[in-house]
Amino acid sequence: MALLEIENLTVEFETAAGTLRAVDGISLCVEEGEVLAIVGESGSGKSVSMLAVMGLLPWTATVKADRMAFQGRDMLNLEPAERRKIIGKDISMIFQEPIASLNPCFTVGFQIQETLRQHTDLDRAARRRRAIELLEAVGIPDPQERLGSFPHQMSGGQCQRVMIAIALACDPKLLIADEPTTALDVTIQKQILDLLMDLQARTGMGMILITHDMGVVAETADRVVVQYKGRKMEEADVLSLFERPQHPYTKALLAALPENAVGDRLPTVADFSLDDTPYTGARP
Amino acid sequence: MATTNTKETSAVSLEDGAAIAVTRRERLAEFWYYFSQNRGAVIGLAVFVVIVAIAVLAPLIAPHSPSLQNRDALLLPPVWQEGGRWSFVLGTDAVGRDILSRLIYGARFSLFIGLVVVSLAVSVGIVIGLVAGYFRGAIDTVVMRMMDIILAFPSLLLALVLVAILGPGLVNAMIAIALVQQPHYVRLTRAAVMAEKGRDYVTAARVAGAGNIRLMFKTILPNCTAPLIVQAALSFSAAILDAAALGFLGMGAQPPTPEWGTMLAEAREFILRAWWVVTFPGLAILITVLAINLMGDGLRDALDPKLKRS
Amino acid sequence: MSEIVLETRNLVRDYVIGGGLFRPSRVIHAVKGVSLKLEKGKTLAIVGESGCGKSTLARMITMIDAPTAGELLIDGEQIDIARKTLTPEQRRKVQIVFQNPYGSLNPRQKIGDVLMEPLIINSDLPAAERRDRAFSMLLKVGLRPEHFNRYPHMFSGGQRQRIAIARALMLNPRLLVLDEPVSALDLSVQAQVLNLLADLQDEFGLTYVFISHDLSVVRYIADEVMVMYFGEAVEYGTREEVFSNPQHEYTRTLFAATPRADVESIRRRLARKAA
Numbered sequence: 001m002a003l004l005e006i007e008n009l010t011v012e013f014e015t016a017a018g019t020l021r022a023v024d025g026i027s028l029c030v031e032e033g034e035v036l037a038i039v040g041e042s043g044s045g046k047s048v049s050m051l052a053v054m055g056l057l058p059w060t061a062t063v064k065a066d067r068m069a070f071q072g073r074d075m076l077n078l079e080p081a082e083r084r085k086i087i088g089k090d091i092s093m094i095f096q097e098p099i100a101s102l103n104p105c106f107t108v109g110f111q112i113q114e115t116l117r118q119h120t121d122l123d124r125a126a127r128r129r130r131a132i133e134l135l136e137a138v139g140i141p142d143p144q145e146r147l148g149s150f151p152h153q154m155s156g157g158q159c160q161r162v163m164i165a166i167a168l169a170c171d172p173k174l175l176i177a178d179e180p181t182t183a184l185d186v187t188i189q190k191q192i193l194d195l196l197m198d199l200q201a202r203t204g205m206g207m208i209l210i211t212h213d214m215g216v217v218a219e220t221a222d223r224v225v226v227q228y229k230g231r232k233m234e235e236a237d238v239l240s241l242f243e244r245p246q247h248p249y250t251k252a253l254l255a256a257l258p259e260n261a262v263g264d265r266l267p268t269v270a271d272f273s274l275d276d277t278p279y280t281g282a283r284p
Numbered sequence: 285m286a287t288t289n290t291k292e293t294s295a296v297s298l299e300d301g302a303a304i305a306v307t308r309r310e311r312l313a314e315f316w317y318y319f320s321q322n323r324g325a326v327i328g329l330a331v332f333v334v335i336v337a338i339a340v341l342a343p344l345i346a347p348h349s350p351s352l353q354n355r356d357a358l359l360l361p362p363v364w365q366e367g368g369r370w371s372f373v374l375g376t377d378a379v380g381r382d383i384l385s386r387l388i389y390g391a392r393f394s395l396f397i398g399l400v401v402v403s404l405a406v407s408v409g410i411v412i413g414l415v416a417g418y419f420r421g422a423i424d425t426v427v428m429r430m431m432d433i434i435l436a437f438p439s440l441l442l443a444l445v446l447v448a449i450l451g452p453g454l455v456n457a458m459i460a461i462a463l464v465q466q467p468h469y470v471r472l473t474r475a476a477v478m479a480e481k482g483r484d485y486v487t488a489a490r491v492a493g494a495g496n497i498r499l500m501f502k503t504i505l506p507n508c509t510a511p512l513i514v515q516a517a518l519s520f521s522a523a524i525l526d527a528a529a530l531g532f533l534g535m536g537a538q539p540p541t542p543e544w545g546t547m548l549a550e551a552r553e554f555i556l557r558a559w560w561v562v563t564f565p566g567l568a569i570l571i572t573v574l575a576i577n578l579m580g581d582g583l584r585d586a587l588d589p590k591l592k593r594s
Numbered sequence: 595m596s597e598i599v600l601e602t603r604n605l606v607r608d609y610v611i612g613g614g615l616f617r618p619s620r621v622i623h624a625v626k627g628v629s630l631k632l633e634k635g636k637t638l639a640i641v642g643e644s645g646c647g648k649s650t651l652a653r654m655i656t657m658i659d660a661p662t663a664g665e666l667l668i669d670g671e672q673i674d675i676a677r678k679t680l681t682p683e684q685r686r687k688v689q690i691v692f693q694n695p696y697g698s699l700n701p702r703q704k705i706g707d708v709l710m711e712p713l714i715i716n717s718d719l720p721a722a723e724r725r726d727r728a729f730s731m732l733l734k735v736g737l738r739p740e741h742f743n744r745y746p747h748m749f750s751g752g753q754r755q756r757i758a759i760a761r762a763l764m765l766n767p768r769l770l771v772l773d774e775p776v777s778a779l780d781l782s783v784q785a786q787v788l789n790l791l792a793d794l795q796d797e798f799g800l801t802y803v804f805i806s807h808d809l810s811v812v813r814y815i816a817d818e819v820m821v822m823y824f825g826e827a828v829e830y831g832t833r834e835e836v837f838s839n840p841q842h843e844y845t846r847t848l849f850a851a852t853p854r855a856d857v858e859s860i861r862r863r864l865a866r867k868a869a
Contacts, residue, residue, distance in 0.1 A: 041780035041781060041782065041783075042751075042780055185643035185644055185807065186643065186807060186808075186809070186848060186851045186852055187643065187847060187848065187851040188643075189851065189853075190850075190851035190853075193853075201867075212780065212781065213853065214781070214855045215810075215852070215853025215854060215855045216853050217855070218853060218854060218855040218856070218859065218860050218863075219853045219854070219859075219863065238860055238864075239857065239860055239861065239864060242855065242856070242857050242860055243857050252782060253781055253782065254855075256781050256782050256784070256785040257781070257810065257855055258785075258788070258808075258810045258811050258813065258814035258815075259810040259813065259814070259854075259855065259856075260855075261814050265789055265792070266785035266786075266788055266789055266814070267785065268782055268785045268786045268789065
C-alpha cells in the first residue's frame with residue numbers, strides 16, 4: 001500500500017478576476033521510504049497541491065480529488081480534529097524560509113516541546129530529553145545550550161535544522177519539504193540536503209521534496225514528477241528522467257541549465273514549441 | 285511567466301509610440317474609472333458635493349438669518365414633533381435661532397476649518413517627516429524629540445496655550461490645531477519613508493542620477509500616500525471638534541458664528557430637554573466626516589497602481 | 595592592448611555597528627582590500643555566499659557607497675564620491691541591475707516613465723526624443739509597445755528584469771553591474787535573460803560585473819572569476835584557471851557543494867545508496 005495516494009487533484013482559487021485553477025488533475029503517489037521530487041517553476045502548482053494535502057489552503061480554495069488517501073485513510077472527508085491528529089504527527093512539513101517559519105517570540109526548545117506536547121503523552125522531562133535528542137540528530141552543536149536560544153540568535157542554516165527537528169519530533173511517516181534549501185547558501189544547502197537524506201535513510205520515512213532546482217533533484221530524488229502550470233508533464237525515476245526526458249518541457253528545462261549549455265546561447269522553453277499562453281494581468 | 289521573443293517584437297514599428305503618449309484627460313478618465321469602481325467612494329463624493337453646494341449657496345437656501353433671534357419661538361421642536369412649526373423645520377435653539385439655517389451657514393465655517401487645518405497639517409507634516417526619514421541622523425533625532433514633546437501635551441491644552449499666545453480668533457485657532465495635529469503626519473510619513481528608502485528602486489533612481497529633492501518628493505513620497513490619506517480623512521473630524529472646543533472656551537469662533545462645533549458646545553446644557561439642539565449639529569459633523577472617509581478610501585485605492593488591471 | 599574600464603586598488607569598506615550608550619561600537623570589515631582590473635567587453639563574475647561582501651563591493655563600484663579606503667578608477671579616471679560629487683558624465687558610465695525584480699521598480703511609475711527618468715535627469719533631450727529612445731529600448735529588451743503605459747505589478751519577474759536592464763542601458767553606460775540578476779527567476783526565464791544580456795553585451799560593447807552565488811551560471815557567462823570569502827578575494831583569475839584548478843580551499847568547498855545535474859553523478863549517487 002502506498003503511503004500517500006492522490007488521484008486527479010484539482011485546486012481552484014476564487015479571485016477578483018475569476019476562478020484560477022492552480023492545480024489541474026494531478027495524480028501521484030509516494031511509497032514508504034521513497035524520495036519523490038516535484039519539480040516545477042513558480043506558478044506550476046507544486047506547493048499548492050501539497051498544501052491541499054495538509055489542509056493548509058485558505059478558504060478561497062476549492063479542493064477536489066477522486067482520491068486522496070494517507071496510509072489508506074481517506075483525507076478528503078476528514079473531520080478537522082481528525083486531520084490535525086495526522087498532520088504534524090504522521091505528515092509534517094518544512095518550508096522555504098527557515099527564519100520566518102519559527103516564531104521569533106519563543107525559544108527553540110519551547111517550540112520543539114510544544115509539538116511534542118500536542119502529539120505525544122511524554123511528560124515534561126521526557127519532552128526535554130527528546131528535544132535535546134532531536135537537536136543532536138539534526139547536527140546542532142551543544143543542543144542543551146541551544147534549547148534556550150531564540151531563532152534570531154541562529155543562522156538560517158541552523159534555523160532550518162531546528163525546523164527539521166520539529167518536523168521529525170513525532171517520527172513522521174511522510175515529510176514534505178517545500179523548497180527547503182532555496183533561501184540558503186550552496187555550502188549550507190549541501191549540508192541540509194545531506195542531513196535530510198541521511199535522516200530519511202535512517203528512519204525510512206517517505207519524503208516529498210518540492211523544488212525548482214534540477215541540481216537538487218539530481219542529488220536527492222528517487223522518482224521525479226515534473227509539473228507545469230498545474231499539470232503533470234512527466235513522471236519518471238530520476239535516472240531515466242535525466243537520461244531520456246520524454247516530455248518537451250522536461251527537455252527544455254534540462255537544456256536551459258547553464259551547465260548543459262552547448263554553444264553560446266541557452267535554449268529557452270519557447271524553443272521547444274510549447275503552447276505558452278501569454279501572461280495576462282496580475283497574479284492573485 | 286511568458287516573456288516575448290526579441291525577434292518578433294522588434295518588427296513592430298516605432299509609429300505606435302506616438303499613440304502611446306497619454307493626455308491629461310485620459311489620466312483623469314482612468315482615475316475616475318477606478319474611483320467609480322468603489323461604490324462607497326462615489327456615495328461619499330456625492331454627499332460631499334451636496335454639502336459643499338449647500339455651503340456655497342447658503343444665503344439662497346437658508347430660510348432665516350443664522351443669527352436672527354425669534355423671541356416667540358425659543359427651543360421649538362422640529363416640525364414632526366408636537367409643537368413644531370413649518371417655518372422652523374429643525375426647530376430652534378435656546379435664543380430662538382433657526383437650527384436649519386445655522387447648520388446651512390455652519391457648513392461654510394466647518395468645511396473651511398476642516399480643509400485649512402488638514403491641508404496645513406498635512407503639508408507641514410509631510411515635509412518634516414520626509415526630511416527626518418530621509419536624512420536620519422541628528423536632524424531626525426531633533427525633529428522627532430520635538431514631535432514627541434508636542435504629542436506629550438494634551439492636544440487641547442497645547443492648542444489653548446498657542447491661541448493664548450497668538451490671540452483668540454478663528455484663524456489663529458486653526459493654526460494652533462494644525463500645529464497640534466501635524467506630529468501624527470510627521471510620524472506616519474517618516475515611518476513610510478524609512479521603509480521605502482531602502483528599496484532597490486530608490487537606489488536605482490539614485491544611480492540614474494536623481495538628486496535628494498527628486499528622490500524625496502518624486503520617487504519616495506508617492507509610495508507613502510496610502511496611510512496619509514486615511515489619516516487626513518480621519519483628522520478632518522478631529523479638526524472640526526477641536527475648533528469647537530476652542531470656540532467653547534472662547535478661544536475660537538466667537539459665539540454668534542454659526543459653526544457646527546460651537547453649536548454643539550453651546551447646546552450641551554439642553555441635551556436632556558431639547559435633543560434636537562444637540563443632535564442635528566452632531567449629525568451634520570458625522571455625515572460630513574463619513575463622506576470624507578469614504579472618499580478618502582476611494583482616493584487611496586484609485587491612486588494605488590497595484591489595484592489596476594491592464 | 596585593450597582599454598581598462600574598471601580598476602580597483604585595495605578597496606576597503608568598513609561598517610560601524612552599534613555604539614549605543616553602554617556598548618562600544620564594533621567595526622565590521624565588509625570588504626578587505628579588493629583589487630581588480632577589467633577590460634572593455636569582458637565579464638567579471640564575483641562569486642560568494644551571503645555576507646561575503648560581494649554586494650558591498652558592487653555598491654562601491656556603482657558609486658552608491660563610498661569606499662573606506664582604496665581607489666576606484668572608471669575608464670582610468672579616479673572616482674571619490676566622498677570628496678567630490680559626481681559629474682553626470684561619470685554617473686552615466688556605471689549602471690546597476692538588482693537581484694529582486696519586484697523591488698527594483700517604483701510601483702507608482704509606468705514603464706515608460708521608468709525608462710525616461712534617467713534621460714530627464716541627465717540630458718536635455720526634447721520630450722519626443724526621450725520617448726522614442728525609451729520606446730526603442732523597450733523593444734530591444736524584448737517587450738511589446740503596449741507595455742509602455744503599464745505599471746510594474748502587471749509584469750512577471752522575467753519581464754521586470756528586462757525593464758530593469760532597459761533602464762540601466764538608457765544612459766549608454768560603459769559598465770553594467772549585475773547584482774544576482776537571475777537568481778530570483780525561474781530556470782527557463784533565467785535562460786532568456788542570460789541570452790538577452792549576452793546579446794546586449796555584443797551590441798553595445800558592454801562590460802559586465804556579474805555578481806552571483808550560482809556557479810553554473812558563472813561558468814556559463816564569465817570571462818574572469820573572483821571568489822570572495824569573508825570580504826576577501828580568495829581566488830581571482832580567468833574562468834578556465836579558476837574552474838579547472840582552484841587554488842583556495844574555500845573555492846574547492848564551493849565547487850564540491852554545488853549540486854550536479856548530470857547523469858553520471860546521479861548514477862554514482864544511486865549506486866552509493868544501493869550499497
